[in-house]
Amino acid sequence: MTEIINSIQKIAVEIKDAIKTKDTGKVESLNSSGDIQVKLDVISDEIVERHLLKTSSVIEIISEEKEDAMPANPNGKYFVAYDPLDGSSLIDVDLSVGSIFGIYKGGYSGENIVAAVYIVYGPRVEMVVARDTVELFRLNEETNEFEFVKELRLEEKGKILGPGGTQKYWYPYHKEMIDNFFKDGYRLRYSGGMVPDLHQILLKGGGLFAYPGTEDKPKGKLRKLFEVFPFAYVYNKAGGLAVDGKNDLLDLDIDGYHDTTPCFFGSNYEIKKVLKTYEGAEK
Ligand SMILES: O=P(O)(O)OC[C@H]1O[C@](O)(COP(=O)(O)O)[C@@H](O)[C@@H]1O
Ligand SMILES: [Mg+2]
Ligand SMILES: [Mg+2]
Structure with missing residues (x-):
């Protein structure tokens, strides 16, 4: 699990750089849900795929941008399902976007999820890791390392x-x-x-x-x-x-x-x- 979370941190740094520097235009294709893809959806998907396929504990990956699952390491035990770039239609108006990862054991279903991680690319880059607890980390852009900020808990009622x-x-x-x-x-x-x-x-x-x-x-x-x-x-x-x-x-x-x-x-x-x-x- 630590290996996957480390891999996601590297992915986040690369996607953050891609968002800042790459073309925000559309491509001539739709993804499996029929959404118009932007070039950054495809670039982000390739970044995640490249990292996760070399992560030894991952047996298989599936992405919002892929029709089918891809085999990773046959000896791995985790199935990772991800949305490489969530809210990608908001990039051209410069609003915050994200990446979402669900980590499953024994196949994909609600009851098989064993951890979840998401990244927010906003004015700052943040990562939330949920395992037994939910923890917030923030990217230090000088070192490119995520630093622990605090544990997150919801109150009984919000506003x-x-x-x-x-x-x-x-x-x-x-x-x-x-x-x-x-x-x-x-x-x-x-x-x-x-x-x-x-x-x-x-x-x-x-x-x-x-x-x-x-x-x-x-x-x-x-x-x-x-x-x-x-x-x-x-x-x-x-x-x-x-x-x-x-x-x-x-x-x-x-x-x-x-x-x-x-x-x-x-x-x-x-x-x-x-x-x-x-x-x-x-x-
Ligand atoms: O435009 P709508 O209908 O409000 O939908 C917004 C929802 O669609 C999404 O943008 C879908 O994500 P993608 O950009 O990954 O396709 C969600 O992030 C968001 O909550
Ligand atoms: Mg999405
Ligand atoms: Mg998406």
Whole structure:
């Protein structure tokens, strides 16, 4: 595991440099989820692949940008699923982006995830590592080393809300729930990049990030393996909750590498409200 985390630190430094120096334009291809790829998605994917394939404890990798899994070291024991560049459409407007890694043992499913790591490329580069605890590190740009900052814990209730999905297609009960949070005084925090949006909620001690199923996309947008399971693991280990409306996200299985699911991440108070809303909901 330490070997994988060391490898991710090298990956982060290379992706940070690529973001700063490489072309931010689009390529003529779509990824497996049908998203327009930008050149940096492809470059970042190659950086991660190059490092992880030479990491002896990794048996297999799969990326948001790849159709299929790639074998790594046959003697390795960890399966790594990653989103090399999350929020890549925000690069041309210079907002924060990220990389997300889920580390699985025995194959890919919510219950098999054993660690999660994400990187935030913002004004500063930060790394969050979730194992038994959730720890924040910051890149020292002089030494290119990540330095420990503090352990992260969610409080019982927060004050901010990141509501994703096209509002026009929200189910009425979902809209009513979001409206009620705002009526209760929650403040809007949504950049369109799940890494900085979830990082903000985690560092501010709590709140809710919601990317629901909608009339046009009943299974939501965010991908279980590359985005949802890693953050569900982080939020659970930080003392919060992560659900699909009814079930714990980490109780979910996958039918395919690129499966999506509605998802809600937050502190206990907000997630209990979500469960209550969705329990009584009729679509
Ligand atoms: O544009 P929307 O519908 O608000 O979606 C935003 C979501 O899409 C994503 O950008 C998807 O990530 P990618 O950039 O890796 O495709 C998430 O980071 C974010 O939460
Ligand atoms: Mg993403
Ligand atoms: Mg991506």
